[in-house]
Amino acid sequence: VITISELARFAGVTVKAVRHYHARGLLPEPDRDASGYRRYDAQAAVDLIRIKTLADAGVPLARVHELLSAEQDEFAVAVDEIGRDLSARIRVMEQHRTRVARLTDAASLALPAFVLDYLDRLRALGLSERMVNVEREGWILLCAHRPERSQGWIRMKQESLDDRSYVEGYRLLDLTWDWAPDDPRLVEVADAFAQIAPGLRTAEDDPAAPVPEDFDDTMVALLDSQTVEKVPSWARLIGLLQERGLIGWTDPHYDD
Amino acid sequence: VITISELARFAGVTVKAVRHYHARGLLPEPDRDASGYRRYDAQAAVDLIRIKTLADAGVPLARVHELLSAEQDEFAVAVDEIGRDLSARIRVMEQHRTRVARLTDAASLALPAFVLDYLDRLRALGLSERMVNVEREGWILLCAHRPERSQGWIRMKQESLDDRSYVEGYRLLDLTWDWAPDDPRLVEVADAFAQIAPGLRTAEDDPAAPVPEDFDDTMVALLDSQTVEKVPSWARLIGLLQERGLIGWTDPHYDD
DNA sequence: TTGCTCCTCACGTCACGTGAGGTGGC
DNA sequence: TTGCTCCTCACGTCACGTGAGGTGGC
Secondary structure: OEOHHHHHHHHOOOHHHHHHHHHOOOOOOOOEOOOOOEOEOHHHHHHHHHHHHHHHOOOOHHHHHHHHOOOHHHHHHHHHHHHHHHHHHHHHHHHHHHHHHOOOOHHHOOOOHHHHHHHHHHHHOOOOHHHHHHHHHHHHHHHHHOHHHHHHHHHHHHHHOOOHHHHHHHHHHHHHOOOOOOOOHHHHHHHHHHHHHHHOOOOOOOOOOOOHHHOOHHHHHHHHHHOOOOOHHHHHHHHHHHHOOOOOOOOOOOOO | OEOHHHHHHHHOOOHHHHHHHHHOOOOOOOOEOOOOOEOEOHHHHHHHHHHHHHHHOOOOHHHHHHHHOOOHHHHHHHHHHHHHHHHHHHHHHHHHHHHHHOOOOHHHOOOOHHHHHHHHHHHHOOOOHHHHHHHHHHHHHHHHHOHHHHHHHHHHHHHHOOOHHHHHHHHHHHHHOOOOOOOOHHHHHHHHHHHHHHHOOOOOOOOOOOOHHHOOHHHHHHHHHHOOOOOHHHHHHHHHHHHOOOOOOOOOOOOO
């Protein structure tokens, strides 16, 4: 009594969708008129609205097919499950929304505000932009890998930055970037670090400090590729520091 | 420095997804090792996390490609838009969730509680189950088509059911279901309706009553296919009622 | 006659997933 | 040697969308 386009508009779907539901066996093929046009009645409209209601809720069409011929109790259980599934999907979408809301620019992608504050402070302390960049990419990795611990680490780093000798260490490291690995000044820098060392915080000082278990092999490999493998002079420097009994988070076997 | 599976696990995606991003040109192909294996560095991990963050937010990969090379301000505008889009999608999902929550069984699919209450009352008044079914399917159509007006209509119908003569009319109609269209008793029923008529409510009595504009051609055609086209005696009855100056919502030209 | 709807294939899309068939590393 | 990972095609999936080429109704 109505045509396919009338039916489709009525239910709020496309004509193609209706034909697709026929092909899938979800909606029974109606009788045709003299020219081969499909003619639908109210039952078809009711069926289609049911299909759309379930499909809109994210139910796969194969599942819709089952449900349309399900018994009362079986259906009730399924509807309950669909509702919980929708709620769960809404929750993850809300997480993604808050994550997206933090993305003010491409540089801060995946970085929470407390890391951005920390990076701003490094800039304010006079560190070079490429140094800040190394930190930034490192923190993107850390935040992705250990989101629950990263805030604690940042707090610890912020406290460390209150220490002048710690800041001096950073500035020294910044200076060595372009030096050749065999630059004799690196030995002086390593000695300077050894002086500063007592001021550097370790896991023994602070329970929030990172411990070896915080970094799996993947993490260590990635952080290394950003630092010792990228800046030749730093590889040398790490070696010199190890000779002086100072080791950081990096793989002791980085030089393999 | 890390393998494809390490990279994938780190970012929380599948190995296939990483290769897909290579194929789409989203993630640059890294160098290979001696056996042709891809070797990734931290930059790749950072890039992949960025891609995943955007893709999780529902951004099409083609769009992700643009955004990764966008300028600060252009990116900020896009992120804002993605956030609004996510919020909108969350809102429609919440609508679908509330709609799904109402689906206690297959019969009540797409029907709000106030319609179910109305149908229960019809049963309580002694109407046959098949009669209730005709009402139910009609209301499914009405609720789908005019959701904003259906509650008002139900309220009006509930008030009408307080009228004994109105209820009598329903019971008479129920009785005629199986009669032949030429059954002489139909004339008596039509006469009885004519007696009841002053008690029937019309648009003149109540501004909430349905007017012809509430039903487009599709709606009329569908409601007809559930009633006058389905039950032969009703087609005859409508004709008899029209002779007596009583017309309902149905198409006056139903008999074409 | 023009424009709109309808019909049936067949192939496209989106973001991957699934084997198939083979090689490399411990 | 076994099991695991890696590689590259090629094709599959899900829910339709997009024409292609043709007919019917006003």
